[in-house]
Amino acid sequence: MKNRIRVLRAEHEWSQAEVADKLGIARQTVNALETGKYAPSLPLAFKISKLFELPVEHIFDPDSVEE
Amino acid sequence: MSEAKQTPRERTIARRYVWQMLLLMALYVVILLVSIHALKTGHYSPIFRDLIAITPAIPMFGVVAAVIQFMLSIDELQRQIHLEALAIAAGVTAALAVTYTFLEGVGLPHSQAWWAFACVDLTWALALPFVKRRYE
Numbered sequence: 001m002k003n004r005i006r007v008l009r010a011e012h013e014w015s016q017a018e019v020a021d022k023l024g025i026a027r028q029t030v031n032a033l034e035t036g037k038y039a040p041s042l043p044l045a046f047k048i049s050k051l052f053e054l055p056v057e058h059i060f061d062p063d064s065v066e067e
Numbered sequence: 068m069s070e071a072k073q074t075p076r077e078r079t080i081a082r083r084y085v086w087q088m089l090l091l092m093a094l095y096v097v098i099l100l101v102s103i104h105a106l107k108t109g110h111y112s113p114i115f116r117d118l119i120a121i122t123p124a125i126p127m128f129g130v131v132a133a134v135i136q137f138m139l140s141i142d143e144l145q146r147q148i149h150l151e152a153l154a155i156a157a158g159v160t161a162a163l164a165v166t167y168t169f170l171e172g173v174g175l176p177h178s179q180a181w182w183a184f185a186c187v188d189l190t191w192a193l194a195l196p197f198v199k200r201r202y203e
């Protein structure tokens with residue numbers, strides 16, 4: 001699933017490790033999210049939404065979901 | 068993943084897991100040696116003898132508890148990666164067990180079931196990098 005996490009992270013000048021620490025997840029997970037290799041669960045998506053203070057649909061592109 | 072790329076939380080979880088495994092393995096060796104010595108030197112009732120014989124399995128259940136605690140400590144993607152690798156390990160172990168059972172049917176010696184524990188651990192570790200690669 002495409003998303004704007006990498007862009008938002010860059011805007012906040014955070015490293016992947018910093019985002020991982022803030023979300024309580026692994027750095028590898030942040031990388032997998034950014035590259036679209038992994039679609040997060042609803043609770044994690046809301047945590048990401050809360051971290052960047054943006055609605056979920058402004059971060060994740062629902063039209064890019066792969067079957 | 069190198070330690071430098073890990074967050075402090077990841078490092079804490081990994082260190083705790085490694086220490087738990089080392090302690091449980093050490094405990095297993097000690098209990099195994101003591102139980103073997105006790106069975107060789109003492110005379111016990113059948114029930115007590117059986118109880119002594121199974122005492123080395125106690126740390127093995129500790130390993131299962133440590134794995135469960137580890138799984139519950141890591142994030143959802145890491146858990147998915149480990150569970151996929153564990154599913155492969157379980158499948159490979161089951162397939163090897165069935166294969167060897169066929170060989171026992173044509174005269175190979177009867178195997179002891181303990182190898183299944185080591186086989187699951189080994190194939191889990193081998194499958195992990197391949198599963199991880201899918202998410203990189």
